[in-house]
Amino acid sequence: xxxxxxxxxxxxxxxxxxxxxxxxxxxxxxxxxxxxxxxxxxxxxxxxxxxxxxxxxxxxxxxxxxxxxxxxxxxxxxxxxxxxxxxxxxxxxxxxxxxxxxxxxxxxxxxxxxxxxxxxxxxxxxxxxxxxxxxxxxxxxxxxxxxxxxxxxxxxxxxxxxxxxxxxxxxxxxxxxxxxxxxxxxxxxxxxxxxxxxxxxxxxxxxxxxxxxxxxxxxxxxxxxxxxxxxxxxxxxxxxxxxxxxxxxxxxxxxxxxxxxxxxxxxxxxxxxxxxxxxxxxxxxxxxxxxxxxxxxxxxxxxxxxxxxxxxxxxxxxxxxxxxxxxxxxxxx
Numbered sequence: 265x266x267x268x269x270x271x272x273x274x275x276x277x278x279x280x281x282x283x284x285x286x287x288x289x290x291x292x293x294x295x296x297x298x299x300x301x302x303x304x305x306x307x308x309x310x311x312x313x314x315x316x317x318x319x320x321x322x323x324x325x326x327x328x329x330x331x332x333x334x335x336x337x338x339x340x341x342x343x344x345x346x347x348x349x350x351x352x353x354x355x356x357x358x359x360x361x362x363x364x365x366x367x368x369x370x371x372x373x374x375x376x377x378x379x380x381x382x383x384x385x386x387x388x389x390x391x392x393x394x395x396x397x398x399x400x401x402x403x404x405x406x407x408x409x410x411x412x413x414x415x416x417x418x419x420x421x422x423x424x425x426x427x428x429x430x431x432x433x434x435x436x437x438x439x440x441x442x443x444x445x446x447x448x449x450x451x452x453x454x455x456x457x458x459x460x461x462x463x464x465x466x467x468x469x470x471x472x473x474x475x476x477x478x479x480x481x482x483x484x485x486x487x488x489x490x491x492x493x494x495x496x497x498x499x500x501x502x503x504x505x506x507x508x509x510x511x512x513x514x515x516x517x518x519x520x521x522x523x524x525x526x527x528x529x530x531x532x533x534x535x536x537x538x539x540x541x542x543x544x545x546x547x548x549x550x551x552x553x554x555x556x557x558x559x560x561x562x563x564x565x566x567x568x569x570x571x572x573x574x575x576x577x578x579x580x581x582x583x584x585x586x587x588x589x590x591x592x593x594x595x596x597x
Contacts, residue, residue, distance in 0.1 A: 266325070266326065266327070266328040267328075268308060268311075268312050268326075268328065269312070269325055269326075271305070271308070272305060272308065272309055272312060274437075275304070275305050275433060275437070276304065276305050276309065276430055276431065278431070279298075279309060279428050279429075279430060280309070282428060283309070283312075283313050283316075283428075284324065284325070287316055287317075287324045287325070288324050292317065292406060293406075293425070293426040294398075294401035294402075294403075294405060294406060294407065295398055295401065295406070295407040295408075295409065295424055295425040295426070296313075296406075296407065296408050296409065296425055296426050296427075296428060297383070297409045297410075297411060297414060297417070297422065297425045297426070297427045297428065298310060298408060298409070298410045298411070298428050298430060299411050299412070299414040299427060299428070299429050299430065300412065300429060300430025300431065300432070301412060301430070301432050301460045301461075302412055302460065302461045302464075303433065303459070303460050303461030303462055303463070303464065304430040304431065304432060304433060304460065305430060306410045306430055307379075307381070307410060309428075309430070310379050310408045310410060311336060311337060311379075312326055313408065314336050314341075314344050314377045314379065314406075314408070315328065315332070315333040315336045315337070317375050317377060317406060318332040318333075318336060318341065318343065318344070318375065318377070319332055319333055320332050320333075332372075341372075342372060343372055343375065343376045343377065344376075344377045344378075344379070345362060345365060345366075345376070345377070345378040345379070346378075346379050346381070347359070347362060347378065347379070347380045347381065348380075348381040348382060349381070349382050349385045352385065353385045353386065353387050353390070354380065354382070354383070354385055354386040354387065354390050355387055355390055356387060356389040356390045356393055358390065359386070359390045359393040359394050359397070360393060362378055362397070363393070363397055366378070366397075366402065366405055374404055375404045375405070375406055376402075376404060376405050376406075377405075377406045377407075377408065378405075378406075378407055378408070379408045379410065380394075380407070380408070380409045380410065381410050382410065382411065382412075383409035383410060383411045383417060384411040384412070384413045384414065384416040384417050386417075391417070391418050391421060392418075394421060395418060395420055395421055395424075398421060398424045398425070399424065407425070409421075409425060414427070432460045433460050433462075435456040435457060435537070436456075436537070438456040438460070438462060438465060439452045439453055439456040441462055442455065442456065442462075442465055442466060442469060445466060447466070447469045447470075449541065449542075450540065450541060450542040451469045451475070451478075452469065453538065453539055453540070453541050454478065454519075454522070454539050454540065455468045455469045457522055457539045458515075458518060458522075473506075476506060477506065477507070477512075477515065477516060477519065478519065480502045480503055480506050480507075480516075481516055481519040481520055481523070482523075482540070482543065483498060483502065484498050484499065484502070484503055484520070484587075485520065485523050486546060488587070488590055488591060489546070489549070489550045489553070492591040495587050495590075495591060496584065496587060496588075499583055499584065499587055503516070503583065504580055504583070507579075509579075510573060510576075510579060513573060513579040513582075513583065514570060514573055514574075517566055517569055517570050517573070518570075520566055521563060521566045521567070521570075522539035522540070523539070523540060523543075523547075524559055524562050524563045524566065525539065525563065526538045526539055526540050526543070526547050527547055527550055527551055527554070527559050528556060528559045528560065528563070530547050530548060530551040531551045531554075531555075531556045531559065532556065562589075562590050565586060565589045565590060566586065566590075569582055569583075569585075569586045
């Protein structure tokens with residue numbers, strides 16, 4: 265049993281079971297959509313399925329060792345074609361080229377496979393060209409369309425494909441994988457709540473700027489709890505100098521929101537799965553001084569601040585208003 269199979273079985277057992285059934289019963293559809301968040305294993309699943317279809321061994325699953333499997337993995341198999349956005353979108357010319365290639369007989373295998381990354385980014389003309397391609401499928405052609413936003417694809421394309429939904433990775437699983445890479449428990453707990461992508465989480469956990477961000481947001485939270493009058497000073501001294509652009513302020517708001525979520529969890533009697541497990545003493549103290557209703561209002565205030573930031577409100581003014589509202593009893597207006 266290959267490592268790829270084991271990983272897919274751990275992360276996406278339902279998807280793997282459906283693909284395995286298709287192979288075992290020899291009922292492979294002519295087109296599939298793999299839909300799910302970044303980092304949920306769509307590309308690995310597409311490659312594994314392509315290998316399984318072209319594998320030289322007699323078993324159902326890819327052996328990962330034969331010449332075909334190795335060439336699919338390296339991107340050098342003549343009967344497997346990859347398409348990804350040229351710049352921001354997939355152009356009509358790319359789909360036209362694909363159609364021309366697929367009008368030829370398979371070079372080696374009985375099947376020809378094409379994998380389209382970010383299939384939702386096709387231009388209108390590219391999508392219409394693909395639709396014509398899907399309406400007249402060759403029996404030896406298999407399409408694998410990968411997307412994070414299936415709702416942006418043409419309904420007529422979706423209706424001609426078998427849709428496989430990739431579930432988000434459980435934060436606990438991501439957390440354990442990060443700890444295996446040497447990431448500390450507090451940092452692994454936090455980044456696993458911010459992204460579902462292992463590589464992105466690993467990079468974030470090793471970034472000095474992000475470590476400083478965590479410290480600054482924690483200090484702001486602590487001051488808000490213990491001495492609200494100092495919060496505005498802390499905002500001017502530390503926060504504004506570190507979080508300079510819209511994207512950075514948005515990440516700070518995400519960290520602040522996770523702190524209040526942890527606080528709400530403690531108030532409802534749940535101490536596991538916290539984003540800031542090393543701040544348990546501080547959070548427990550805060551939980552005694554506030555109510556679940558008040559914490560919910562504060563979380564609503566942060567979410568509203570994120571919305572206003574997205575609508576291009578001045579970040580410094582926005583944070584000043586938010587800090588005042590997190591101190592007082594009113595929700596963010």
